[in-house]
Amino acid sequence: MVSLVISDEKLAGFCSAIMDAGMRNVIFSLLDGPLSRDNVAESMEISGGEASALLNNLLSLGLVRKIDTSNQAIELYALDFSIEKLGSHHDPQMINMLSNDLSKDIYKFLESHSDEIAVSIDASGSSLGRTVEQILMSVFSRVLKDYQDEIKEEDKRISESVGKGKGIE
Helix, strand or coil: CCCCCCCCCHHHHHHHHHHHHHHHHHHHHHHHCCCHHHHHHHHHHHHHHHHHHHHHHHHHHEEEEEEEECCCCCCEEECCCCCCCCCCCCCHHHHHHHHHHHHHHHEEEHHHCCCHHHHHHHCCCCHHHHHHHHHHHHHHHHHHHHHHHHHHHHHHHHHHHHHHHCCCC
């Protein structure tokens, strides 16, 4: 399972982009961080013009953002949403520990708010599992929004580095 945190407005654009091989490959290329158009073209073995067209399509869908750099010759692009990397390099033991710790707190929260959750289930007609899933996705979306702000600060530092001619590190 892959986790995707994306606003409702971007979901249709994401579905369309992920079905297009070129745009999908650009999205996967940008998972590790910002890249220039030339880096995208090189990694995908396509021309700069083709890379520009794909990046412009993703920009128009709101899935990629352009990072301002003081170096006018280099434009950097980054994903504007969060997606779990397939084959992530994170330590599975760390993931399990965090998952277990969070689960304990989540269960306590759900138990203490069972009446409100029951009302939500009755109002929507959905199952307990689906309701809890939606609550958790909304919560993690909000948490990841805070981390996305941190990522944008990192993008700013990278753009300043590129602007000074140091390249992407």
